[in-house]
Amino acid sequence: MNRIGKSAVQIAILCGLAFLSNFLVAQFSLPLPGSVVGIALLFGLLQLGVLRLEWIESGANLLLAELLLFFIPSAVGVVQYRSLLFSHGIAILIVVVAGSVVIMAGSGLLATQLAWTRRKS
Amino acid sequence: MNSLPWLSLVATVALYAGAKRLYTKRPRIYFSPLLTVPALLASLLLTTHISYDTYHSGTQWLNLMLQPATIAFAVPLYKYRHLLKKHAVEIIPSVFFGSVIAMVSSAWIAEGLNIDKQLVGSLIPRSVTTPIAMDISRLTGGVPAVTAVVVILTGILGSLLGPLVIRYLKIDSEIARGVLLGTSSHAVGTVRAFQFSPTTGTVACVSMILAALITISTVQLLLPVMI
Numbered sequence: 001m002n003r004i005g006k007s008a009v010q011i012a013i014l015c016g017l018a019f020l021s022n023f024l025v026a027q028f029s030l031p032l033p034g035s036v037v038g039i040a041l042l043f044g045l046l047q048l049g050v051l052r053l054e055w056i057e058s059g060a061n062l063l064l065a066e067l068l069l070f071f072i073p074s075a076v077g078v079v080q081y082r083s084l085l086f087s088h089g090i091a092i093l094i095v096v097v098a099g100s101v102v103i104m105a106g107s108g109l110l111a112t113q114l115a116w117t118r119r120k121s
Numbered sequence: 122m123n124s125l126p127w128l129s130l131v132a133t134v135a136l137y138a139g140a141k142r143l144y145t146k147r148p149r150i151y152f153s154p155l156l157t158v159p160a161l162l163a164s165l166l167l168t169t170h171i172s173y174d175t176y177h178s179g180t181q182w183l184n185l186m187l188q189p190a191t192i193a194f195a196v197p198l199y200k201y202r203h204l205l206k207k208h209a210v211e212i213i214p215s216v217f218f219g220s221v222i223a224m225v226s227s228a229w230i231a232e233g234l235n236i237d238k239q240l241v242g243s244l245i246p247r248s249v250t251t252p253i254a255m256d257i258s259r260l261t262g263g264v265p266a267v268t269a270v271v272v273i274l275t276g277i278l279g280s281l282l283g284p285l286v287i288r289y290l291k292i293d294s295e296i297a298r299g300v301l302l303g304t305s306s307h308a309v310g311t312v313r314a315f316q317f318s319p320t321t322g323t324v325a326c327v328s329m330i331l332a333a334l335i336t337i338s339t340v341q342l343l344l345p346v347m348i
Contacts, residue, residue, distance in 0.1 A: 014189035021192070031337070033252035035191040039330060042195035053199065060193035063186070067312050068155045069137045070187040073180040074251065075159035075273045076133075077266075079166050080173050084240075084267065091234045092271065093278075095244055099226040100279050100305050103248060104286040107219025107328075108301035114211040115294055 003058070010059025013051075017042055125171060126179025133180050136161060150281045155273075155309065191250070191308065194326045201323040208296050212324060215297075216331040219304035223248040223332070224340060228347035238348065243267040245347060246336060247275045250307045253333040257340050262348065272307070279306025280313035299324025304332045 021038035024030065030037060045051040078085065085092075140154035151157075166176055177184075198205070205212070224245050231241040242263030246254040251272050258268035283302045292298055295318055302310035303325030311329050315322030 011189065014192055015186075017192055018188040022188075032334075033250075033256065035188050035250070035252055036330060036333060038188065038192035039195045039198065042192055043199055046195065046199045047202075053196070057196055060196040063190040063193045064197075064312075064315070066137075067187075067190050067308060069134070070183050070190055071155060071273060071276070071309065072133055072137060072158050072162070073177060073184045074269055075155060075277075076162045076166070076176060076180075077173060078159065078270050078273075079163045081267060081270055088236060088240060091231070091236050092240075092244070092274070094234060095227055095230045095236075096247065096271070096275050096278050097282065098230055099223065100248075100275060100282055101286060102226045103219050103223045103305040104279075104283060104301045105290060106222045107215045107304040108286065108290060108292045108297050110218050111211050111215035111297035111300040112292055112294060114214060115208075115296060118210065 007059045007062050010056050011063060013056060014042075014059060014063065125175050129171075129176045129179035130183070132165075133158070133162065133183065153277065153281065155277050155280075187251075194308075194311070194330075197319065197323045197326060201320065204320060205323065205327050208324070211296055212300055212328060213331065215300045216304050216328045217335050219300070219328075220248070220332045220335040221339065221343065223305070224336065224343055225347060238262060239264060240267070241348065244271055246340070247271045248279075248305055248307065249333045249336045250329060253337055257337055260340055261344070273309075276306045276309025279310045283310055283313060295320040296324050299326075300328045303328025307332070 017038050018034060021041055022034040024041075025032065025034050025037055042051070042056075046053060046056075136158045137154055140152070140157045144152045144154055162176070165171075166173065227244045227247055228241055231244050236244070239262060242261035243258055245261045245263065246257035246268060249257070249272070251269055254268050254272045255265035258265045279302070283306065286292075287298055287301065292301065298317055299314050299321045302314040302321070306313075307329045311322060311325040314325035
């Protein structure tokens with residue numbers, strides 16, 4: 001099979017896993033979204049050897065490489081909230097920018113510190 | 122009129138392909154495809170008076186592909202599982218700390234700016250991946266659809282700010298860089314982390330998943346200090 005065909009089949013497997021995860025979430029009313037269940041499911045199948053890495057890897061890499069494309073329709077959704085952005089845009093921007101910098105500094109510095117303490121001991 | 126949804130899809134994919142090529146040639150933050158393409162499309166919709174519903178009916182399958190694409194993150198997680206296990210003692214506490222800061226800082230800064238309660242509730246879960254953020258938004262008294270937009274904004278700004286914070290604070294370990302990007306800006310930050318290195322990206326990916334799980338399981342305990 002050529003490379004495009006191979007990737008297409010692999011992407012179809014990933015779509016099947018997404019469908020199965022959503023079914024499991026609905027069936028057992030799991031308190032998690034389908035995507036998290038799907039990651040656990042695929043990881044488990046790889047770990048158990050039911051699925052082999054080479055059966056899925058090129059399709060997975062292709063989807064991950066183009067992940068941003070799949071976010072674009074939701075980002076365009078901002079047009080529905082024009083009035084909110086006009087009235088609160090600056091405030092939202094301050095929350096997102098200031099908050100993100102604090103989160104980054106906190107988590108990044110703690111991880112650096114923990115790695116350093118561990119190396120020392 | 123029936124061709125408009127199709128045209129929306131073709132335009133989205135074509136603009137994305139063009140923007141990606143431009144970004145590969147000139148990797149400037151303001152050329153990021155997630156910044157340029159939605160801005161172009163949003164202004165196009167506004168000037169041509171095409172409704173978002175029309176646009177969405179053509180592009181919804183791109184939205185649907187988000188789930189299998191997110192599941193694909195299991196592949197790098199599996200490939201680097203030994204590395205993740207080895208660094209779990211650094212990753213888990215850091216992501217926990219970061220996720221608590223994420224919720225509390227969003228709530229406090231928003232309240233300090235006198236934002237109304239519903240918008241505060243929509244902002245609290247902004248650092249986690251969209252489906253979980255929308256679920257949490259209900260628990261915090263927000264509007265899930267508004268949360269979805271703020272989550273994207275957090276991802277875009279996070280992938281721009283992350284490298285600056287990394288440089289300014291001189292964070293040079295791949296583990297810490299991954300934790301920083303995945304905890305603060307979910308999948309969009311994870312894509313940025315993969316541009317640093319596969320290890321950084323994988324740590325970001327596991328941090329994104331952990332952040333989602335930690336946030337959904339602690340948000341109700343934190344509600345009294347936030348709202």
